[in-house]
Amino acid sequence: MKTRIIGKNLQVAEVGLGCMGMSEFYGPSDDSASLELLSLACDLGVNFLDTADMYGPHHNEELIGKFLATNRDKQIKVATKFGIVRNQNEYKRSINNSREYTREACNASLRRLGVEQIDLYYVHRVDTTQPIEETVDILAELVREGKIARIGLSEVNANTLRRAHSVYPIDAVQSEYSLWERSAEDEVIPTCKELGIGFVAYSPLGRGFLTGRFRSSTEFSSGDFRANLPRFSQGALQANLRLVDALEDLAEIKGCTPAQLCLAWLLAKGEHIVPIPGTRSPKYLTDNVKAADIKLTEVEILELEHVADDLPAIGERYSKEGMKGVNV
Numbered sequence: 001m002k003t004r005i006i007g008k009n010l011q012v013a014e015v016g017l018g019c020m021g022m023s024e025f026y027g028p029s030d031d032s033a034s035l036e037l038l039s040l041a042c043d044l045g046v047n048f049l050d051t052a053d054m055y056g057p058h059h060n061e062e063l064i065g066k067f068l069a070t071n072r073d074k075q076i077k078v079a080t081k082f083g084i085v086r087n088q089n090e091y092k093r094s095i096n097n098s099r100e101y102t103r104e105a106c107n108a109s110l111r112r113l114g115v116e117q118i119d120l121y122y123v124h125r126v127d128t129t130q131p132i133e134e135t136v137d138i139l140a141e142l143v144r145e146g147k148i149a150r151i152g153l154s155e156v157n158a159n160t161l162r163r164a165h166s167v168y169p170i171d172a173v174q175s176e177y178s179l180w181e182r183s184a185e186d187e188v189i190p191t192c193k194e195l196g197i198g199f200v201a202y203s204p205l206g207r208g209f210l211t212g213r214f215r216s217s218t219e220f221s222s223g224d225f226r227a228n229l230p231r232f233s234q235g236a237l238q239a240n241l242r243l244v245d246a247l248e249d250l251a252e253i254k255g256c257t258p259a260q261l262c263l264a265w266l267l268a269k270g271e272h273i274v275p276i277p278g279t280r281s282p283k284y285l286t287d288n289v290k291a292a293d294i295k296l297t298e299v300e301i302l303e304l305e306h307v308a309d310d311l312p313a314i315g316e317r318y319s320k321e322g323m324k325g326v327n328v
Helices: 029-043 059-069 100-114 131-146 159-167 188-195 234-254 258-266 282-293 298-310
Strands: 003-006 011-014 049-050 076-080 085-086 093-096 120-125 151-154 172-176 198-202 273-275
Touching: 003 198, 029 234, 029 282, 029 298, 059 076, 059 100, 076 151, 076 172, 100 120, 100 131, 100 188, 100 234, 120 172, 120 273, 131 151, 159 188, 172 188, 188 198, 198 234, 234 258, 234 298, 258 273, 258 282
Parallel strands: 049 076, 076 120, 120 151, 151 172, 172 198, 198 273
Antiparallel strands: 003 011, 085 093
């Protein structure tokens, strides 16, 4: 794959890999299968892995660390996150950006990943009781100490981003962005472009919904948190399928899958944007990577956006618990 630059100098493949589902939230997973998938991703040119300490919790970083231990020669870049605090087997969370917790979390992530420096370290969710300037100042200390190479923020608004960037250069913002979640286009993505900050798009396939795989809210396996998300509730899901149907028609005309069409659209939205679709399937992983070869015309881009505007998503992105710290 071709590469893109996130922020000042983080060079990564055009399509990264979100690793959350290898540990939880999307039903049962298998470590052996996940390690094989990570190996395939590297063979396909994917060199940017996204994780967080709260995925598992902790299991996902440990899994990535196990993979890195036997693949030091592959120049893999890893982004991880801190700030969301969860107990084992609980979705309920709190947010902590304190100095003590930030340092403790960073050291723990370094240990689990088995690395001396984290390539990109995100504030997973911003604690609104603590000035963002103070949080960034703490992270800047970790940069100077060599524990992290770059600072990122997740799910922040443009004002918070500007305030943070005035303290120390922010290299990346990670937020949900897809054809059924385009709120970042209003202010955050333009601000990133203006300030030279990379934008990492998570859930670029609408948590799998835009692929057309799900036609009923009863299709989710045990432990799949999508069953409890407002957009996947039976009434909302049936309404949201109108967008999926339209994407399937357009993908057929283009000669690709709906997932590839969605990723190609994202890649066309700016050189500073890198999508990180997650998957546990070798087939879907391969398909996602091939999306980088699909080029859309201006007419096709506008047609996709026209369809998305006409068929906006019904329902909130997360449950009330999951919305904590979003767009702050």
